[in-house]
Amino acid sequence: MSTINLDHLFKPKSVAVIGASNRPHSVGSVIMKNLLAGGFDGPIMPVNPRSQSIGGVLAYPDVNSLPVVPELAVICVPPKGVVPVMECLAEKGCLAAIVLTAGLSAEQYDDNRTVKQAMLDIAASKKMRLLGPNCLGLMVPGIGLNASFSHQSIGNGKIAFVSQSGALCTAVLDWAAARGIGFSHFISLGECDDVDFGDVIDYLGSDPDTRAIMLYIESIHERRSFISAARAASRNKPILCIKSGRFAEGAAAAASHTGALAGADDVFDAAIKRAGVLRVYTVSEMFSAAETLSRMRPFRGDKLGIVTNGGGIGVLAVDALIERHGQLAHLDDETIAALDEVLPPTWSHANPVDIIGDAPGERYAKTIDVVLKDKNIDSLLVMHAPTAITDPVEVAQGVIDTIKSSKKNILTNWVGEATVAEARNMFYAAGIPTYRTPENAVAAFQHMVNFRKLQELLMETPPSVPHDYTPDVDKARSIIHAAIHAGRHMLTEPEAKSVLECFGINTVKTYAALDVDDAVSKAEKIGRPVALKILSDDISHKSDVGGVILNLENGEEVRAAAEKMQRVIGKKFPEARLRGFTVQEMVKRDGARELIVGMTTDPIFGPVILFGHGGVEVEVVRDRAMALPPLNMKLARELVEGTRIHKLLQGYRDVPAVNLEELYMTLVRLSQLVVQLGEVVELDMNPLLADREGVIALDARIKVTPKVVSDEQRLAIHPYPRHLKEKVVMDDGTTYLLRPIKPEDEPAHYEFMSRLTPEDIHFRFFGSVRELPHSEMARQTQLDYDRDMAFLAILPNGDQEGEIHGIVQVVIDPNNEKAEYAIMVRSDIKGRGLGRILMEKMIEFCRRKGTETFIGQVLPNNRRMLTLCESLGFSRKFIPDEEVFEVTLPLQRDPK
Numbered sequence: 001m002s003t004i005n006l007d008h009l010f011k012p013k014s015v016a017v018i019g020a021s022n023r024p025h026s027v028g029s030v031i032m033k034n035l036l037a038g039g040f041d042g043p044i045m046p047v048n049p050r051s052q053s054i055g056g057v058l059a060y061p062d063v064n065s066l067p068v069v070p071e072l073a074v075i076c077v078p079p080k081g082v083v084p085v086m087e088c089l090a091e092k093g094c095l096a097a098i099v100l101t102a103g104l105s106a107e108q109y110d111d112n113r114t115v116k117q118a119m120l121d122i123a124a125s126k127k128m129r130l131l132g133p134n135c136l137g138l139m140v141p142g143i144g145l146n147a148s149f150s151h152q153s154i155g156n157g158k159i160a161f162v163s164q165s166g167a168l169c170t171a172v173l174d175w176a177a178a179r180g181i182g183f184s185h186f187i188s189l190g191e192c193d194d195v196d197f198g199d200v201i202d203y204l205g206s207d208p209d210t211r212a213i214m215l216y217i218e219s220i221h222e223r224r225s226f227i228s229a230a231r232a233a234s235r236n237k238p239i240l241c242i243k244s245g246r247f248a249e250g251a252a253a254a255a256s257h258t259g260a261l262a263g264a265d266d267v268f269d270a271a272i273k274r275a276g277v278l279r280v281y282t283v284s285e286m287f288s289a290a291e292t293l294s295r296m297r298p299f300r301g302d303k304l305g306i307v308t309n310g311g312g313i314g315v316l317a318v319d320a321l322i323e324r325h326g327q328l329a330h331l332d333d334e335t336i337a338a339l340d341e342v343l344p345p346t347w348s349h350a351n352p353v354d355i356i357g358d359a360p361g362e363r364y365a366k367t368i369d370v371v372l373k374d375k376n377i378d379s380l381l382v383m384h385a386p387t388a389i390t391d392p393v394e395v396a397q398g399v400i401d402t403i404k405s406s407k408k409n410i411l412t413n414w415v416g417e418a419t420v421a422e423a424r425n426m427f428y429a430a431g432i433p434t435y436r437t438p439e440n441a442v443a444a445f446q447h448m449v450n451f452r453k454l455q456e457l458l459m460e461t462p463p464s465v466p467h468d469y470t471p472d473v474d475k476a477r478s479i480i481h482a483a484i485h486a487g488r489h490m491l492t493e494p495e496a497k498s499v500l501e502c503f504g505i506n507t508v509k510t511y512a513a514l515d516v517d518d519a520v521s522k523a524e525k526i527g528r529p530v531a532l533k534i535l536s537d538d539i540s541h542k543s544d545v546g547g548v549i550l551n552l553e554n555g556e557e558v559r560a561a562a563e564k565m566q567r568v569i570g571k572k573f574p575e576a577r578l579r580g581f582t583v584q585e586m587v588k589r590d591g592a593r594e595l596i597v598g599m600t601t602d603p604i605f606g607p608v609i610l611f612g613h614g615g616v617e618v619e620v621v622r623d624r625a626m627a628l629p630p631l632n633m634k635l636a637r638e639l640v641e642g643t644r645i646h647k648l649l650q651g652y653r654d655v656p657a658v659n660l661e662e663l664y665m666t667l668v669r670l671s672q673l674v675v676q677l678g679e680v681v682e683l684d685m686n687p688l689l690a691d692r693e694g695v696i697a698l699d700a701r702i703k704v705t706p707k708v709v710s711d712e713q714r715l716a717i718h719p720y721p722r723h724l725k726e727k728v729v730m731d732d733g734t735t736y737l738l739r740p741i742k743p744e745d746e747p748a749h750y751e752f753m754s755r756l757t758p759e760d761i762h763f764r765f766f767g768s769v770r771e772l773p774h775s776e777m778a779r780q781t782q783l784d785y786d787r788d789m790a791f792l793a794i795l796p797n798g799d800q801e802g803e804i805h806g807i808v809q810v811v812i813d814p815n816n817e818k819a820e821y822a823i824m825v826r827s828d829i830k831g832r833g834l835g836r837i838l839m840e841k842m843i844e845f846c847r848r849k850g851t852e853t854f855i856g857q858v859l860p861n862n863r864r865m866l867t868l869c870e871s872l873g874f875s876r877k878f879i880p881d882e883e884v885f886e887v888t889l890p891l892q893r894d895p896k
Contacts, residue, residue, distance in 0.1 A: 004815045005129045006203045008071045008096035009195070010140055010185065013042045015147060016070035016094075018063060018085050019077040020046030020054040027076045027100055030149040031137070032057070035074075037153065039144030045070060063088035073097040074137065074147050079107045082133075083118045090126040097123070098147055099132035099190075120193055135190025136166035141183060142209055148188065157182025158211035159290050160204045162197065164189050164218045165244075168283075172216075175283055184210040198225030202814045205233025211294040214286050215241040215277075220268075223605050223716045227275045227628075228786045229814070234276030235458060235779070238293035238451060240286050241277050243268055267602040270626040271716060276454045278447065288440060289447040292433050297409050299452040301378030303329035304445055305371050306352035308383035309359045309390070313415055313438050314352035317381060320442035326449065335374040342366040351377075358389045361398025368402045379409040379448070381441055386419045396423035400430045409448060413441040457638065459778040471669075473676050476502035480679045484706045490537050493582045496700035500685070503673045505666055507697040510584040516562040522583040523558045529586045532561050534569060538576040540701065543616055545569060551586060558583070587689065587696060591655045593648055594687035595695075596624070597667065599674050601681045605716045607674045611667065613645040614687040630719045631671035632743060636664035649690065658690040666695050675719040678708040718785040724845065728837055736834065737801065738841055741790040741809070743782045750777065752804040757827045763862045764824045766884070780809065787812050791841055793825075793834055805829055808838040812851055819846045819891075821856045823865075836868055843872070847891045854889040857882070 015035060021028030028048070032055045035044050045068075046054035049061040060066050063073075063085060073094050075085055082101055089097060104116035113121075116133065123130050131138060137148025141156040152173040161183055163169050169188050176183070184207065187200060197215065204210045213233065220226050230239055243265070272279055278293075280286045304321060306328075308314040321328055331339075331351050339347065343363070348354035355367050364382070371377060382399050386392050392414055403410045412427050412434040414420035427434035435441040476499045483491050491499065497507040509526060512535060513519035523530045534547035542548050546568045549561040562581055569576060596614030601607055605628060612624030625642030627635060640646050640663065651657035666688070674680065682703035689696050711719060725739040741749075753772065756764075772780075783790060790809035795802045806825040812818070821842060825835045846854055858865045858876075866885065869876065874887040 002199060002815045003203050003813075004127055004817075005095040006195070006199065009098075009129050009131060009138070010203065011143060012070075012072035012096065012145070014045070014068055014070050015040065015042065015072045015074065015145070016045040016047055016063070016066055017054075017074045017076070018047040018089075019075060019081075020048050020051075020059065022051055022054055027149045029055075031074055031076060031100075031147065034146040034148060034150065034153070038139075038141075038146035040146075041144060042071075043068060063092060066092070069093045071096065072147065074100065076100045076149075079103050079115050082115055083122070086119050086122045086128075090122050090128060093126075094128065095126070096129045097131070098135065098137055099130055100135060100137060100149065101132075102134035104133050116193065123194060130194035131187070132190035133193065134166075136169045136188035138188065139183065139186040141186075148186075152177050154186060155180070155182035157184060158209065158294060159183055159214060159287075160185040160187070160207075160210045160212070161214045161216075162187045162189060162200050162204075163216035164192065165216055166190070168216050172283055176287070179287075181287060192221050196222050196225065198222050198229040199814075201226070201229040201233050201239065205229065205236055210237065212238045212240070212290040214290055215239065217241055217243045218245065220271075220604050223271070224712065224718070224786065227271060227716055228718075228784050230272070230275035230277050231458065231784055232787070234454070238290065239275075239277045240280055240289050240293075241272060242280055242283070242286055243272075264602065264604070266624075266626050267605050267608050270608060270628055271605045273454065273457070274628050274717065276458045278451050278454060280447075284440075285443060288435065288444055292411070292444040292447055293451050295431055295433055296448055296451075297407060299378075299409065299448055302449045302452075303327045303376055303378045304442075305329045305331075305374065305377035305380045306383065307364065307367050307371060307380065308352050308354055308385075309357050309364075309387070309395075310383070310385035310415075311348065311352075311354045313383050313385055313413070314348075314354055317383065317413070317438040317442050318352060320439045321445070324442065324446045326442065326446055329374070329377045331371075332374050332376060335370060338370045338373075339367065342370065352383075357385070357387050359395070360390055361395045364395055365398040365402040368399065372403075372406050372408055377408070379411070379445060381411045381413060381445065383413045383415070383438065383441070384420070384423075385415045392416075392420045392423040393426065396426045400426065400432065403432070409445075411435065411441050411444055413438055458782070459775055471504065471672060471676065472502040476673070476677060477679070480677065480702075480704050484679070484704060488537055489703055489705065490540070491702040491704065492535060492579070493533065493700060496683075496702040497697065499673070499677075499680075499702060500697060500700055503669045505669050505673075505685075505697060506695060507700060508584050508587050510582050512579075513581040513583055515580060516559055516566075519562045519581045519583050520555045520558050523552065523555060526583060526585045529553050530558065531584050531586055532558060532565070533582045533584070534565055535579045535582050536569075536576050537579065539569070539573065545572060584698075587698060589689055589691050589693070589696075592689040592691040593645065593658060595645070595663075595690055596684070596686040597670060597688050597697075598684040598686070599629075599670065599680070599682065606714050609639070609667065609671060609674065611639050612643050618686060628716050629671040629674045630715075630717065631668050633664050633668060634743075636667035636671075639667060640664065656692045659692055659694045662694040663690055675711070675715065678711070678714055679704045679706070681705050721785055724791075726841075730832055730834070730837075732832060734832070735796060736805065736837075737794045737796055738791055738838070739794065740785065741781055741783060741792055741807070743778075745792065745804075746774075746777050746781045748804050749781055749807075752807065752824075752826070755803075755826055755828075756824065760824060760827050763859060763865065764822060766857075766859060787814065789842065789845060791838060791845075793838055806834045806838050808842045810842055810846060810854075812846070812849070816850055817852045819851045819854050821854060823856075830864065835865075836872075839868065839872060843889065843891070850892065852890070852892055854891055856887050857884045858887055859884055 017031050019028045020032050036055055045066050046059045048059045051059050053059050069092050073089050105114050107115040139146050139148055166188050204213050280289050306314055306317055329351055344356050355363055384395055414423050424434050479495050479499055494510050494512045497510050500507050511522040513522045529551045531550045533542050552558045594615040596612050596618050599607055599609050607629055608626050610624055610626050613621045623644045625639050627639045649658045684701040685697040687698050721740050727737055729735050788811055792804050793806035795805055808823040810819040810821045869887045874889045876885045876887045878885055
């Protein structure tokens with residue numbers, strides 16, 4: 001993940017085309033024509049050893065002959081010629097290239113390196129950025145750059161389009177050109193061997209000329225950089241995506257129900273939801289959503305009001321809204337009374353507000369004015385069907401004039417084509433979203449609703465996790481390693497339950513029995529009644545093969561059941577290796593719901609947690625939702641609410657609600673198990689019984705692997721860095737806990753801010769700040785630990801955490817070049833050395849991360865901070881325009 005030298009790719013001042021040609025219809029010819037026709041005002045330098053000029057422009061025989069170093073090179077030579085060209089470009093100092101050539105993996109050198117790998121090695125040695133290979137190229141209309149072999153030029157706009165498919169790029173260009181849609185950037189990624197989605201999203205996320213980002217995704221190569229970049233950018237502007245391959249089947253064999261249920265597309269949905277990306281399913285829907293969201297006013301709620309001159313189109317809109325699980329607003333009595341004053345007696349007297357087919361612009365205006373005052377209506381859809389009595393242009397003008405001062409979101413739907421074309425153009429010019437059909441208009445409204453929900457998820461403060469247990473990670477790992485040492489990849493049921501119990505997950509008491517006699521003995525130990533299960537590494541779903549018998553009341557029944565189980569399975573599955581039995585107490589909970597909770601490992605996004613309707617019919621019902629770890633209580637709640645069974649969990653008729661807090665806590669504990677035990681690759685608790693008393697796992701499976709990779713390779717989202725916690729003792733004997741900030745710290749952060757003096761606030765924010773809004777506080781507490789960090793200094797209060805006395809935080813750029821710090825320590829404890837301790841901890845963190853420079857801005861009258869920086873080795877420079885000192889500390893010093 002890096003934006004290093006991407007300016008050379010997206011804002012070049014000169015372009016060289018290596019492989020430029022005069023041969024009609026060749027890639028080199030089309031590239032030159034597009035560059036020359038685009039209006040790019042920098043040098044365009046074709047390279048061709050056999051032509052004096054290309055398209056009337058002086059050509060050069062080779063890269064070394066170029067009169068200036070090209071900021072961007074477009075390479076369209078055969079595969080064998082790519083590496084020599086790259087070597088010359090790197091030597092000359094070129095820092096960005098677009099490689100259009102395909103088939104680089106098929107060509108090999110004597111050292112078994114492919115052309116592709118040799119090309120990447122050269123680029124990496126010089127920090128040269130590569131777009132492609134096997135791509136359509138790049139267009140940036142704002143600077144007249146068309147470095148592509150597209151058949152279609154595009155106009156300038158505020159939407160960026162990024163695609164892995166060149167074929168889809170050409171189709172989208174046709175679609176957009178026919179509708180007059182322009183772009184800020186149009187980027188074909190190709191094989192994404194260097195510049196990938198994460199890099200481009202990071203760049204576009206801070207680009208002032210881009211209002212929305214659209215993605216066409218076939219696969220994600222760098223999942224962690226993609227999610228990290230998307231989470232950061234989606235706080236500033238909408239990101240929408242289409243994903244192909246939605247119905248590709250997963251692996252045929254799975255060791256658990258979780259593995260069988262977790263389809264790749266479901267995992268992708270969970271990942272992009274966590275990243276704040278809105279998914280759409282067609283090209284037209286994508287552009288419609290991008291236009292709607294980029295023009296969206298502050299969104300206040302999800303209740304839609306409808307004003308129409310045709311009852312039929314109003315009903316179609318309502319049907320579309322309900323089908324998409326939308327909310328139709330109910331009119332206040334006062335609103336109905338006010339509408340009675342301005343509408344004919346035959347109006348609908350309800351929402352949709354049907355104002356009758358002969359409604360002129362004045363009637364629309366009066367109706368809209370009344371309806372917008374109704375507090376139940378959050379957004380308004382204004383519809384019009386052409387009639388012989390009304391003028392659609394006059395009606396449109398009446399609507400435009402009326403809604404100018406409204407703060408609510410207004411959408412319009414003028415049904416028809418030629419008759420209403422001028423009216424639609426008026427809405428476009430006025431910046432009012434307009435749609436051709438009722439269904440499209442409602443879909444656009446639901447895009448706003450869904451986008452707002454994603455934003456709220458990114459900003460919502462989760463409740464605190466109760467501090468009622470500490471996982472016994474060492475014991476759990478010892479159980480797993482014993483199984484691995486024995487050559488097993490599946491834990492026995494008792495082993496799996498022991499691992500779960502190490503993380504505070506409640507399980508039913510279960511014992512392993514070596515033979516029939518041992519099973520009878522274990523049943524006596526547990527008490528009556530018991531459940532008997534076969535124990536075999538070769539049988540995963542025991543109930544499917546007669547390997548589970550319930551409600552055994554005495555030793556004779558246990559013996560008979562065990563002997564029968566051995567006979568039946570021995571005949572049906574003679575190859576199965578039987579290791580004995582498991583005996584467990586029967587748990588009877590009337591009204592308990594059977595759930596499934598588990599995890600599996602996706603080949604792209606790594607571990608994923610699943611929740612849903614459990615029991616033996618789990619794969620038939622297929623009611624489940626998924627989420628990426630790590631989870632907190634808020635994310636656990638969202639996971640549960642994503643299923644149909646969630647309604648049953650809230651209680652119905654005489655069945656009480658389950659203990660949802662305990663269920664959420666179980667999901668959080670499972671998340672912690674997944675994060676801390678990299679050996680676990682698949683896990684299943686089915687059924688997990690849930691009722692008002694709590695939850696308990698009746699059955700458990702865990703699949704493990706000896707091949708454990710780092711968290712960075714395994715997890716798509718950086719987990720909470722608990723290893724950075726430490727206690728420090730001050731010179732006066734005060735002990736502080738230093739730890740990374742968590743989203744749950746927002747209330748304590750507000751409390752800390754309330755204890756700061758006006759001078760503290762002034763030194764931190766360079767001005768007067770009464771209280772930070774929730775959105776800003778969320779940014780400070782809900783960190784992406786891959787690129788940001790904040791450490792708290794907390795004064796312990798017995799066994800609990802107490803007040804925050806100091807905070808230091810850094811924002812690290814995507815290239816890991818600079819970490820910009822900010823620090824606050826309460827005035828009443830300044831002078832004790834806490835600020836220095838916080839600074840030293842953060843400096844050491846950034847140094848270990850490989851960050852190059854630690855920087856900050858300090859007001860001239862903040863003498864205490866300037867003195868501290870001087871003692872830590874910072875240099876400082878006064879910035880007159882901003883009236884601050886910029887302080888700088890190199891972190892990666894030359895050992896010489």
